[in-house]
Amino acid sequence: MKISNNETNIAQVAIKNSETDYQIITLHEFLKKGSAERTSLVLGKKVEFIDFGGNKINLLEALKSITDLIKKLRAEGTLVESLS
Amino acid sequence: MQQLENEATTHSLISSLDFSLDALWVLIAAALVFLMQAGFKSLEVGMVRRHQVAAVAMKNMVDWTVGSIIFFVVGFGLMFGHSLGGFMGSDLFLPSSWGAEGGHPLGPVFFMFQLAFVGTAITIVSGSMSERTGFIPYLTASVIIALVIYPVFGHWVWGNLFFEDNSAWLADLGFIDFSGSTVVHSVGAWVSLAGLKLLGPRLGRYDHAGNLREFEPNSIPMAVMGVFILWFGWWGFNGGSTLAFGIDVGVIILNTNLAGAAAALAAYLHSFIFQNKANIYEKMLGGALGGLVAITASPHMQTPLTSLLIGAIAGVIHNLSFDMLAKKWKIDDAVGAIPIHGFCGVFGTLAVALFAPAETLTHDRLTQLGVQLVGVVACFVWAGGIGYVMFYLLKRTVGLRVSPDEERKGIMLYHVREEEGDDDPSDEDLLELMKEMN
Numbered sequence: 001m002k003i004s005n006n007e008t009n010i011a012q013v014a015i016k017n018s019e020t021d022y023q024i025i026t027l028h029e030f031l032k033k034g035s036a037e038r039t040s041l042v043l044g045k046k047v048e049f050i051d052f053g054g055n056k057i058n059l060l061e062a063l064k065s066i067t068d069l070i071k072k073l074r075a076e077g078t079l080v081e082s083l084s
Numbered sequence: 085m086q087q088l089e090n091e092a093t094t095h096s097l098i099s100s101l102d103f104s105l106d107a108l109w110v111l112i113a114a115a116l117v118f119l120m121q122a123g124f125k126s127l128e129v130g131m132v133r134r135h136q137v138a139a140v141a142m143k144n145m146v147d148w149t150v151g152s153i154i155f156f157v158v159g160f161g162l163m164f165g166h167s168l169g170g171f172m173g174s175d176l177f178l179p180s181s182w183g184a185e186g187g188h189p190l191g192p193v194f195f196m197f198q199l200a201f202v203g204t205a206i207t208i209v210s211g212s213m214s215e216r217t218g219f220i221p222y223l224t225a226s227v228i229i230a231l232v233i234y235p236v237f238g239h240w241v242w243g244n245l246f247f248e249d250n251s252a253w254l255a256d257l258g259f260i261d262f263s264g265s266t267v268v269h270s271v272g273a274w275v276s277l278a279g280l281k282l283l284g285p286r287l288g289r290y291d292h293a294g295n296l297r298e299f300e301p302n303s304i305p306m307a308v309m310g311v312f313i314l315w316f317g318w319w320g321f322n323g324g325s326t327l328a329f330g331i332d333v334g335v336i337i338l339n340t341n342l343a344g345a346a347a348a349l350a351a352y353l354h355s356f357i358f359q360n361k362a363n364i365y366e367k368m369l370g371g372a373l374g375g376l377v378a379i380t381a382s383p384h385m386q387t388p389l390t391s392l393l394i395g396a397i398a399g400v401i402h403n404l405s406f407d408m409l410a411k412k413w414k415i416d417d418a419v420g421a422i423p424i425h426g427f428c429g430v431f432g433t434l435a436v437a438l439f440a441p442a443e444t445l446t447h448d449r450l451t452q453l454g455v456q457l458v459g460v461v462a463c464f465v466w467a468g469g470i471g472y473v474m475f476y477l478l479k480r481t482v483g484l485r486v487s488p489d490e491e492r493k494g495i496m497l498y499h500v501r502e503e504e505g506d507d508d509p510s511d512e513d514l515l516e517l518m519k520e521m522n
Contacts, residue, residue, distance in 0.1 A: 020483050
């Protein structure tokens with residue numbers, strides 16, 4: 001089961017691998033990364049969250065909405081299944 | 085005796101005049117095909133979003149410059165040199181003279197005509213991947229297409245054009261592709277498809293439900309001008325492929341024009357009646373080009389009536405594949421190149437066997453259809469396969485995609501755009517949130 005597009009306003013996540021290399025992934029793919037890698041990307045400002053209009057989402061807002069989503073999935077007991 | 089000498093002189097003069105006319109016509113045709121670069125530029129600049137026009141236009145410039153050099157140094161030899169088992173050429177690299185024994189008498193004129201075709205194949209890729217591909221991967225892809233992908237497949241079909249006694253495995257099977265529905269157009273399209281699959285759609289292209297969001301083209305009038313320039317260039321593209329000037333040139337240009345017109349009209353009506361007029365301008369423009377691509381495989385064999393029929397069917401195929409790619413497969417082709425050059429190219433190649441008079445085919449109709457199918461599949465596997473490997477390696481090394489900021493504001497070819505400062509939250513805030521997330 002994948003995380004539905006309706007859960008947040010995050011459409012895509014851009015990962016900066018280098019000055020000339022940006023990788024665009026889904027939120028589901030981002031959340032499947034290990035927590036250490038996610039934290040490193042966020043603290044290193046190498047991640048950008050993008051809405052369905054292609055616009056940049058404020059980083060704190062994006063992280064808060066992801067945290068809320070994870071809390072909700074945890075409460076429903078579907079977190080592991082959602083990220084599998 | 086005097087009379088015999090006069091006849092010999094007259095005969096020699098006529099032969100010389102014929103040769104000069106052939107050379108002049110093929111050179112004019114090469115110029116017309118070169119002009120298609122301006123057509124592609126105008127079409128692509130018209131179809132993409134306004135903030136990306138400079139980068140798109142400059143990429144067209146790169147196509148021609150890279151293609152000119154690489155094809156001269158290596159590509160031409162791989163495509164037209166003495167064959168290694170019908171698979172690739174083995175000489176004519178960096179040619180310093182054109183007097184190879186048994187080689188085509190038009191020499192450098194022949195080269196210029198073929199060079200113009202390479203530029204077309206490369207520019208198809210640049211158009212489809214517009215608005216988010218980085219300059220370095222794009223430049224590298226252009227080099228590889230001109231160096232290997234196009235020439236090797238070209239050898240399989242046209243490897244016997246410069247040296248008539250060359251083997252070329254698809255041509256030897258009886259595969260017919262007069263001016264390159266498959267050799268030029270499908271090669272470009274399948275390389276594009278591979279790149280687009282790895283590249284992903286432009287930011288904001290699909291909504292929550294996965295529905296396509298419309299991106300307003302920069303300028304439809306500019307795109308229309310591009311189509312007219314391309315259409316005009318196609319007279320040379322198909323008409324020049326005779327490599328000689330004769331009465332058949334007129335028939336070829338007539339058939340080419342009829343197919344383009346029928347396709348444009350069919351695409352317009354199909355969109356109007358069956359597709360709720362969605363993207364109707366883009367479909368009419370793309371449909372016209374799809375018809376021109378489709379007739380390109382056999383303009384010398386078709387009648388005006390079958391040319392109209394091929395064009396009309398191509399127009400509908402264009403519309404159906406346009407929607408299928410964008411809406412079902414979520415392949416975001418910025419200028420609609422794959423429906424035009426890929427799907428209509430395949431149809432045109434198969435249409436040789438379906439519509440050309442039986443006596444003009446190499447085999448009976450069914451066998452010919454099988455041979456045409458082999459050529460189409462070989463092209464997909466070769467161009468798509470090598471294209472996929474190439475873009476995969478580029479993605480794993482230099483990367484394929486520009487920053488989201490460049491994608492929103494316009495790709496800069498000469499330096500990396502400074503990224504906007506973020507909201508810049510403190511590390512403590514971020515760490516706190518990341519802990520909650522984990």
